[in-house]
Amino acid sequence: MGEKLLNVGMIGYGFMGRAHSNAYRKVNNFFDLDYRPVLKAACARDKEKVGAFAKQWGYESIETDWRKLIERKDIDAVDICTPNNTHKEIALAAAKAGKMILCEKPLSMNAAEGEEMCRAVEAAQVPNMVWYNYRRVPAVTLAKELIDAGKLGKIFHFRAKFLQDWTISADLPQGGTALWRLDVNAAGSGVTGDLLAHCIDTAIWLNGSISKVTAMTETFIKQRQHNLTGKVEPVGIDDACAFLARFDNGSMATFESTRYARGHKARYVFEINGAHASIAWDLHDLHRMEYFDHKDEGTLRGWRSIHVTDGDHPYMKHWWVPGLQIGYEHTFVHQVADFLEGLAKGKPASPTFRDALETQKVCDAVLTSARSGKWEGVALMDDKVT
Ligand SMILES: NC(=O)c1ccc[n+]([C@@H]2O[C@H](COP(=O)([O-])OP(=O)(O)OC[C@H]3O[C@@H](n4cnc5c(N)ncnc54)[C@H](O)[C@@H]3O)[C@@H](O)[C@H]2O)c1
Numbered sequence: 001m002g003e004k005l006l007n008v009g010m011i012g013y014g015f016m017g018r019a020h021s022n023a024y025r026k027v028n029n030f031f032d033l034d035y036r037p038v039l040k041a042a043c044a045r046d047k048e049k050v051g052a053f054a055k056q057w058g059y060e061s062i063e064t065d066w067r068k069l070i071e072r073k074d075i076d077a078v079d080i081c082t083p084n085n086t087h088k089e090i091a092l093a094a095a096k097a098g099k100m101i102l103c104e105k106p107l108s109m110n111a112a113e114g115e116e117m118c119r120a121v122e123a124a125q126v127p128n129m130v131w132y133n134y135r136r137v138p139a140v141t142l143a144k145e146l147i148d149a150g151k152l153g154k155i156f157h158f159r160a161k162f163l164q165d166w167t168i169s170a171d172l173p174q175g176g177t178a179l180w181r182l183d184v185n186a187a188g189s190g191v192t193g194d195l196l197a198h199c200i201d202t203a204i205w206l207n208g209s210i211s212k213v214t215a216m217t218e219t220f221i222k223q224r225q226h227n228l229t230g231k232v233e234p235v236g237i238d239d240a241c242a243f244l245a246r247f248d249n250g251s252m253a254t255f256e257s258t259r260y261a262r263g264h265k266a267r268y269v270f271e272i273n274g275a276h277a278s279i280a281w282d283l284h285d286l287h288r289m290e291y292f293d294h295k296d297e298g299t300l301r302g303w304r305s306i307h308v309t310d311g312d313h314p315y316m317k318h319w320w321v322p323g324l325q326i327g328y329e330h331t332f333v334h335q336v337a338d339f340l341e342g343l344a345k346g347k348p349a350s351p352t353f354r355d356a357l358e359t360q361k362v363c364d365a366v367l368t369s370a371r372s373g374k375w376e377g378v379a380l381m382d383d384k385v386t
Pocket residue numbers: 011012013014015016017043044045066080081082083084086104105106131132133177178179180194
């Protein structure tokens with residue numbers, strides 16, 4: 001089959017704009033695919049800055065208004081790498097224009113927006129995906145394969161944490177470039193939508209739907225200067241969040257996230273305990289999977305630390321020789337590869353907007369519970385929303 005070109009329009013040149021551009025550039029070097037992404041246009045509001053980004057990463061052209069980018073006939077796929085408050089408007093316009101959409105997480109500011117977005121892409125029948133990239137860490141994908149193969153047996157527990165420490169200073173402003181995550185009007189929520197959304201996506205993927213939650217949140221610094229207005233304004237995000245959850249399969253879970261855990265930079269860890277075996281994983285050592293199998297011979301029974309780098313481990317045959325590890329950026333390469341393979345096969349890669357909407361619904365229930373002090377149910381997904 002001949003190679004098909006896929007013209008990408010990238011919106012945003014920040015952290016994720018770079019991570020995705022790197023993935024588009026590398027994917028065909030390491031994966032044999034029918035499709036080849038072309039870095040057609042980069043878009044952001046500052047002409048000079050987006051021009052410099054386009055030059056550095058090899059984009060053919062630039063735009064300073066995302067609406068113009070979406071109108072362009074030579075763009076096949078729109079990649080949304082902008083703050084959360086822009087996702088909905090861009091996605092709705094892109095769906096209307098018949099573009100494929102790759103949207104950064106969280107899908108939206110809240111579940112109501114997410115439903116609108118989901119409805120739009122399904123009505124327009126455009127391929128769509130959300131960048132919950134941690135699914136594509138080989139060790140995490142291996143965990144999925146082992147759970148699906150029944151190796152853990154009945155699951156009793158899931159526990160996850162995502163810890164950071166970068167907002168402890170009261171002098172840190174909120175809003176604008178690099179600090180939009182602290183501004184509730186740009187982010188929608190704090191650690192719940194930013195960090196726990198990753199943990200929830202992984203949890204649902206590995207262990208099925210979450211039915212109800214009870215949560216507490218805290219905002220430790222109540223006011224911060226706003227970068228855009230210059231005024232001291234109330235802080236509307238959750239600085240920390242902890243919640244309990246029940247899954248449909250009867251298992252129970254604890255989740256915790258904060259940006260006030262001194263010493264932790266991006267400490268995403270999870271552990272899952274089943275009747276026969278347990279799995280633990282830590283982003284700081286992402287190529288390792290800790291595994292305990294109760295079937296092991298009694299005197300030798302213990303936690304194994306598996307270096308997930310062999311050719312028969314997920315994704316690893318595409319990289320180097322066994323024993324040599326890969327890292328954070330490769331998760332995005334894997335996600336692009338799966339998206340392109342999905343296009344070729346006509347089978348969408350997950351998580352789709354619909355999958356990501358489920359995470360959004362759990363986030364909403366968590367924030368509602370933190371306000372009500374009660375257990376809150378996670379609304380069931382409607383049928384196909386077309
Ligand atoms: N998958 C992950 O692990 C992961 C990691 C970080 C961020 N994210 C998500 O990616 C998105 C972007 O985050 P980031 O860290 O890259 O942010 P960033 O602040 O580094 O970059 C944001 C970019 O958006 C641009 N932008 C803002 N408003 C715009 C507009 N109206 N039109 C065009 N461009 C606009 C900015 O110029 C900037 O280039 C967020 O939704 C965030 O939650 C996901």
